[in-house]
Amino acid sequence: MPVQIGAKPESSYEDPIGLLGDCHRRIERFLSVLVRVARDARGGALNPEQRAACETALRYFREAAPKHTADEEESLFPRLRAMDRPGVRDVLARMEALESDHARAALDHLNADRLFHRWIAAGSLSPEDAGALAAAMGRLAALYRDHIAFEDRELFPTAARALDPTTLAAIGAEVAARRRR
Numbered sequence: 001m002p003v004q005i006g007a008k009p010e011s012s013y014e015d016p017i018g019l020l021g022d023c024h025r026r027i028e029r030f031l032s033v034l035v036r037v038a039r040d041a042r043g044g045a046l047n048p049e050q051r052a053a054c055e056t057a058l059r060y061f062r063e064a065a066p067k068h069t070a071d072e073e074e075s076l077f078p079r080l081r082a083m084d085r086p087g088v089r090d091v092l093a094r095m096e097a098l099e100s101d102h103a104r105a106a107l108d109h110l111n112a113d114r115l116f117h118r119w120i121a122a123g124s125l126s127p128e129d130a131g132a133l134a135a136a137m138g139r140l141a142a143l144y145r146d147h148i149a150f151e152d153r154e155l156f157p158t159a160a161r162a163l164d165p166t167t168l169a170a171i172g173a174e175v176a177a178r179r180r181r
Contacts, residue, residue: 043130
């Protein structure tokens with residue numbers, strides 16, 4: 001990842017909640033690339049910059065994004081569900097919807113990945129495929145907008161307050177282990 005002058009440094013494994021937020025910024029960045037290319041090129045010829053940007057973004061969503069989902073569903077959510085505290089109960093009611101979002105996003109990502117790779121290989125997309133890709137990207141953009149907003153504004157701050165340092169360290173170790181696989 002290139003260094004951005006003036007950008008906030010990335011969080012470390014000692015701050016797994018911060019890392020999850022950092023992942024959201026990458027999701028937003030890579031998603032915006034795919035949305036922009038699908039919108040601007042509309043299934044026509046891709047220039048080399050668009051092709052390279054799509055390939056990088058697709059690789060992120062194929063390789064890294066599933067680890068973020070696992071970080072939430074396997075490390076964070078179960079620990080929050082195990083807590084019986086008033087502030088945590090409020091976000092628990094939404095966690096099932098977040099998991100449903102993950103499943104819906106995975107399906108749209110599979111479809112978008114297939115269509116983008118077809119586009120890259122063939123040099124263009126049929127109007128039907130371009131429309132299907134635009135629809136998938138629109139659904140993903142809307143889903144992530146709401147999903148990330150809830151997690152960033154409510155879930156992650158609640159988790160940071162509610163989880164003790166030992167639990168946060170365990171989550172950080174699990175997040176690190178997923179990245180080493």
